[in-house]
Amino acid sequence: MNLHLEPRTDAPRWFSPVMTLAALAFAFVISGFIIWLVGGDPIKSFTHILVSAFGSVGVVSDTLVKATPLILTGLACALAFRMHLWNIGAEGQFLLGAWGASAIVLAPILPAGTPGIVVIPAMMLAGAAAGGLWGFIPGILRARLGVSEIITTLMLNYVALFWVQFWVFGPWSKGGFPETEAFPPEAWLPRLTDLAASFPGLAGLTVHLGLIFGIGVATVMWVALERTRWGYEIRLIGDSPKAARYAGIDINRKIVVVFVISGALAGLGGMSEVAGVVHGLQDRISPGYGFTAIIIAYLARFGPFRVVIASILFGALILAGREIQPSGVPAMIQGIILFSIIGSDVLIRYRVRFDRPVATA
Amino acid sequence: MDLTTILAAGVASGTILLFAAIGEIFAERSGVLNLGVEGMMLIGAVAGFSIAMSTGNPWLGVVAAMLAGGLLSMVHGVMTIHLRADQVVSGLALTFLGTGLARVLGEGLASAKDVAQLPHVTVPVLSDIPLVGPVLLTDQSVLVYVGYVLVPVAWLWIGRTRPGLHLRAVGEAPAAADAQGIGVYRTRYAYVFVGGLLAGLAGATITLAIYPGWFGDQTVNGRGWIAVGLVIFAQWSPLRAAFGAVLFGAIFQSIIDIQGVTTIFGFENPFQPGRSATFFLEMLPYLMVIVVVVIGSREAVRKRIGAPAALGRPYVRGERGS
Numbered sequence: 001m002n003l004h005l006e007p008r009t010d011a012p013r014w015f016s017p018v019m020t021l022a023a024l025a026f027a028f029v030i031s032g033f034i035i036w037l038v039g040g041d042p043i044k045s046f047t048h049i050l051v052s053a054f055g056s057v058g059v060v061s062d063t064l065v066k067a068t069p070l071i072l073t074g075l076a077c078a079l080a081f082r083m084h085l086w087n088i089g090a091e092g093q094f095l096l097g098a099w100g101a102s103a104i105v106l107a108p109i110l111p112a113g114t115p116g117i118v119v120i121p122a123m124m125l126a127g128a129a130a131g132g133l134w135g136f137i138p139g140i141l142r143a144r145l146g147v148s149e150i151i152t153t154l155m156l157n158y159v160a161l162f163w164v165q166f167w168v169f170g171p172w173s174k175g176g177f178p179e180t181e182a183f184p185p186e187a188w189l190p191r192l193t194d195l196a197a198s199f200p201g202l203a204g205l206t207v208h209l210g211l212i213f214g215i216g217v218a219t220v221m222w223v224a225l226e227r228t229r230w231g232y233e234i235r236l237i238g239d240s241p242k243a244a245r246y247a248g249i250d251i252n253r254k255i256v257v258v259f260v261i262s263g264a265l266a267g268l269g270g271m272s273e274v275a276g277v278v279h280g281l282q283d284r285i286s287p288g289y290g291f292t293a294i295i296i297a298y299l300a301r302f303g304p305f306r307v308v309i310a311s312i313l314f315g316a317l318i319l320a321g322r323e324i325q326p327s328g329v330p331a332m333i334q335g336i337i338l339f340s341i342i343g344s345d346v347l348i349r350y351r352v353r354f355d356r357p358v359a360t361a
Numbered sequence: 362m363d364l365t366t367i368l369a370a371g372v373a374s375g376t377i378l379l380f381a382a383i384g385e386i387f388a389e390r391s392g393v394l395n396l397g398v399e400g401m402m403l404i405g406a407v408a409g410f411s412i413a414m415s416t417g418n419p420w421l422g423v424v425a426a427m428l429a430g431g432l433l434s435m436v437h438g439v440m441t442i443h444l445r446a447d448q449v450v451s452g453l454a455l456t457f458l459g460t461g462l463a464r465v466l467g468e469g470l471a472s473a474k475d476v477a478q479l480p481h482v483t484v485p486v487l488s489d490i491p492l493v494g495p496v497l498l499t500d501q502s503v504l505v506y507v508g509y510v511l512v513p514v515a516w517l518w519i520g521r522t523r524p525g526l527h528l529r530a531v532g533e534a535p536a537a538a539d540a541q542g543i544g545v546y547r548t549r550y551a552y553v554f555v556g557g558l559l560a561g562l563a564g565a566t567i568t569l570a571i572y573p574g575w576f577g578d579q580t581v582n583g584r585g586w587i588a589v590g591l592v593i594f595a596q597w598s599p600l601r602a603a604f605g606a607v608l609f610g611a612i613f614q615s616i617i618d619i620q621g622v623t624t625i626f627g628f629e630n631p632f633q634p635g636r637s638a639t640f641f642l643e644m645l646p647y648l649m650v651i652v653v654v655v656i657g658s659r660e661a662v663r664k665r666i667g668a669p670a671a672l673g674r675p676y677v678r679g680e681r682g683s
Binding site: 334 | 396400436440443444445446447449450451453454455456457458459460461462463464465466467468583586589590593637638640641643644647648650651654655658659662677
């Protein structure tokens with residue numbers, strides 16, 4: 001028996017999203033099976049995820065807080081991937097962004113007591129610049145020297161991790177602990193709960209301005225990709241680099257620019273996390289947001305608004321997954337989800353036919 | 362701390378990278394990029410460690426590790442060879458899956474003690490040879506010797522045998538190989554599997570020989586990615602991979618060693634344990650990978666050699682450009 005793949009030409013519009021949802025469902029069935037194999041209770045695990053991520057207004061707010069860094073790093077990956085640029089370094093760019101934003105307060109670059117209206121934009125700029133720099137390095141190496149960006153971005157993740165650790169354990173350490181002094185309130189991103197004085201219903205809701213950054217960036221990115229010449233060129237390079245070259249697009253220049261923007265977005269994610277949630281810099285500030293972002297970008301098929309939706313799903317998984325035992329389960333589910341998305345991709349692009357070889361003499 | 366000790370430890374530590382890099386060379390030579398090395402190594406590390414613990418026999422652990430790595434690699438094989446999925450994404454997915462699975466399976470292993478290790482061997486007579494003896498042949502784990510054998514065997518296999526010729530043909534010009542009656546899919550599955558076996562072995566080399574114990578996903582600590590980088594530096598040659606593996610083995614080892622001394626050239630050592638400057642030391646291997654990959658890429662451009670021509674591209678019979 002032979003397996004044959006024939007390109008699909010007549011797939012209806014609903015086919016791709018339905019297959020993606022089916023892939024997600026399939027991934028959860030497989031994950032449940034593995035949880036059951038290692039002695040867990042899959043039904044209980046999944047109910048737990050649902051209840052502790054969406055069960056009340058308070059936890060929905062917590063889920064959105066977890067989704068915020070994922071949206072920004074997910075958009076960073078989606079932009080690069082759309083051009084077939086493998087930025088696997090959103091994790092490092094996120095960390096550098098968190099460090100850059102922290103430097104404004106802790107170095108200190110701006111003196112204590114500077115009003116928030118100045119500090120916050122300065123932190124945003126510093127975070128995006130530091131992340132952008134971390135994206136520039138693999139970008140320029142790829143464009144000028146043809147060095148695989150996969151390896152360089154991955155290695156820079158480790159370098160960024162140790163860089164942050166140096167500052168957190170060393171110069172910025174608070175009394176030898178692996179965390180810095182807390183930022184002054186001027187350096188905190190506004191949260192919904194800050195409005196509780198006028199709207200008591202918002203008390204305790206920790207959703208912060210970073211979510212607006214994420215949705216705003218998603219909107220701008222959608223317009224840029226779908227409605228501008230710049231975005232058209234990026235999509236063209238991604239779909240057919242040869243055609244792009246014939247069209248006279250300077251691909252190497254685009255590689256550097258897209259890498260810097262991608263890094264800056266992830267860096268902004270790092271800024272939003274330190275200014276909106278942690279209010280300081282810590283050793284383990286990211287539980288792998290930059291890696292989950294890769295899966296999110298894929299699940300969203302690089303669509304900016306779909307990145308926002310996928311981030312909420314993964315935010316829920318990370319939030320609720322913290323209490324699931326064994327502790328590797330969320331990471332495992334992420335891997336299985338990515339595999340079933342790639343698998344569903346095949347079914348979207350091709351019609352699978354099994355046929356027996358025709359008997360010939 | 363003298364040079365021979367550093368080199369001997371570097372060779373031992375480099376064996377981990379050597380197995381993983383040679384496995385990846387085999388897979389990539391057949392045209393399949395497998396970025397799942399880190400995940401396969403973790404699965405190998407945890408499978409080897411837990412089987413050695415439960416049976417008391419480290420050799421069974423090695424076998425289990427290799428099978429686990431090989432089994433995982435087949436997920437990537439089916440995805441990329443038959444289903445034509447993007448090799449980069451599928452490889453990344455493999456690393457996510459392997460990392461998650463290893464953490465699930467390794468739950469509780471961290472507290473395990475006294476797991477039987479593979480024996481260390483000193484070669485009689487030959488170990489008295491100056492330099493070579495103490496560096497290569499004295500009190501090394503038996504797996505290190507397996508590495509010595511693997512390098513020339515892999516080199517000869519790829520460059521001097523008929524199956525090796527077929528392997529290169531499938532990676533460079535699959536359509537031509539197909540026309541010659543070489544099974545492209547079969548060859549690719551076989552070498553992706555070999556890559557998985559060797560990555561699993563690399564994992565077991567960590568937990569059962571060189572750095573015994575299970576430390577969660579810190580056990581492999583990026584070595585799988587370094588191995589992927591080494592393949593580019595090695596320009597897909599096992600001999601150059603061996604050189605790179607020892608170099609990086611020595612770097613990893615000296616990071617540990619340097620922290621142990623109190624003075625360097627009469628100055629106080631800033632890299633003692635607990636000092637924040639040690640983090641710069643820890644960055645070193647990863648920065649060095651970027652440096653050697655840049656060197657490798659430049660050289661490849663200059664000498665007009667490069668990755669196997671069909672690397673990363675699925676083969677579809679009768680389709681143009683494949």
